[in-house]
Amino acid sequence: MSTIVRLLACLTVACVSPGIPAQEPAAAEPAVLEAVVVSGEQPGPGLWKVTRNGHVLWILGTTRPLPKDMTWLSRDVEAVIAESGEVIMPPHASINVKGGLLGGLLLAPSLIGARNNPDDKTLADVIPADLHARWSVLRQRYLPRDKGVENRRPVFAAFELFEAAIDQAGLSFKDIVTPVVRRAAKRAKVAMTEPGVVLKIDKARAAIKEFKKASLDDLDCLRKTLDLVEGGLDVLRQRANAWAIGDVEALASLTYVDHYRPCQDALMRSAVAEQRGIDELPDQVRQAWLDAVDQALTRHATSFASLGVVTLTEAGGFLEHLRTLGVDIEPPP
Template sequence: MSALRRLLLPLVLLSAASLAAAAPAEALPAEEQLPEEIDGLRLMDVVVVSGVQPGPGLWKVSRDGRVMWVMGTVWPLPKRMEWNSLEVERRIAGAGVVLLPPTVDIKAKGAALGGLFLLPSLMSARNNPGKEKLVDVLPPADYARWTRLKATYLGRDRGVEKRRPILAAMDLRDKALDAHDLGQGNPVREVVNRAAKRADVPVQRTRLTLEVEDAKAAVKEFAGRPLDDLECFRRTLDQVENDLDTLALRANAWALGDIAQLQALTYTDNAKACTDALLQSGLGQSRGFAELPARVQAAWLADAEKALATHAESFAVLSMAQVVGPEGYLALLQQRGYTVEAPGADAPPAPAANPR
């Protein structure tokens, strides 16, 4: 039921990976803070890279002579970057299976035409209950900050003033990223899918399905209740106001293959605050959303261990938070007895690409 999924996934699944292991929210070290401002808005000093870039190396997970090569991704990436993906393509050509990042499908039980019938409700559910505007639901200081940032990135858009704070903040962040040459596409997915198809390697994705018993009632419940999304709103504005440089540095580090900087950089993490806004709501608790992080994690680990047991070599794509985080998937595999090696740790050369 795509319409319901489109409404709820931006709230529940900013990414499946961020649900399971969001990085901790930390401020930049003082020496990295950039003091220059115009009308209270921080200027970006970081130039986003462009042209052909190597991207990060691959992590190696191994046991009993079997290997899984893992590609870590970040979001956003430099908009004008061309990724040199030769190593990834070669590893995929030598793999028995490719594991794509996990995903969740939200469906309405027994409602093949639900998307069509629910569209008016879905559209209204984006807005604040009772037709309030942001000025009515936000504390004055938060609304003042919103107004200043909105003028910079959204202009005179009046429609966004009716949105729930969580959705209004996401619209603002998307425009800010675009204005600073940070793209929201997924070049990794395109390259991986193309390489797997060329080499005739099967692609597998861990998929969980959450079936909503009464989608119409769920949307009506969502539309009629306020969300505790003020913390999400504030953290997202923090990203726009303070952390565009850090996001750019992280995007550059990925493009340049600078693993040390990827591991060292911190930034304002809004994922947990935003997912909590729905997961801890009455709707999230009653519809099964709250159990999704643990279910996603367990399902992916089962698929990964099966791939490692079945194939001499396999390939996986995960978010960088899952790859380098102490609570991430690779750390959990390591706890289960697998050896995990970061890029450059005496990895053998990649096999020649499949001539097909």
């Protein structure tokens, strides 16, 4: 699923960051890694060890984007899964549209149309001139043939630009972890738990119609995305390299402007989202995951989970909430 579709889904489902840190840039320090994207076979990071009453949960911290041409050497993770009694997948939120699958398919054209500004306005009409000047330079570099992007709302324009910049930087948002985890669990006949929340929307078409007319507080989203594309791509390469080679310390130290959170907030805190309780979904999703972990630590001597490393380690993140379960936590070696 593309980033654009993920953001459109925020109309009716919780948005979960793919691994973009929620910090401002740290003071400038010498680069830990060369800003050249690694390739070939790479080991990935070690695992967090969570223990309670002699039972162990191993957690793989994931991140995206990653190097396009790397192959993850997943033998160690597959061995842990084979010894586990349960695999806990990343938490999710899903939507139950009235009319089921057919109803969801019929909404697709409306979702695509929701990307554009109301009243046929262009970006030049809705953002300050200085911001549009910066945008125009980057659009010409990364999206030279995409004329339609000038009609997008700032939040959607931002992510189209970001995805194009990531691609040119030799990186990819492709999820290389989940398919491996699923195959390993299936091969070892280990039960998979997929914690999540289902949001029921009886009038999804009306919600989309409201969204098309609504204003969004998304200028900060575009501004921080431009900041990141202008000056943060090397750090993204370094983070991707750090995950690939298993350098957890470097991964933790390489921070940069968070553009994803203000973009997510622009959608999650819109009137359309708040009126339908969508803004409450992130807390509900986190609790569903914690409940699954609590049960796994009770039932099994060993279990396994994967989760975005930023979601795990940020202030107020999943590791902090895990401690309320009475566990001991050891970071990766």
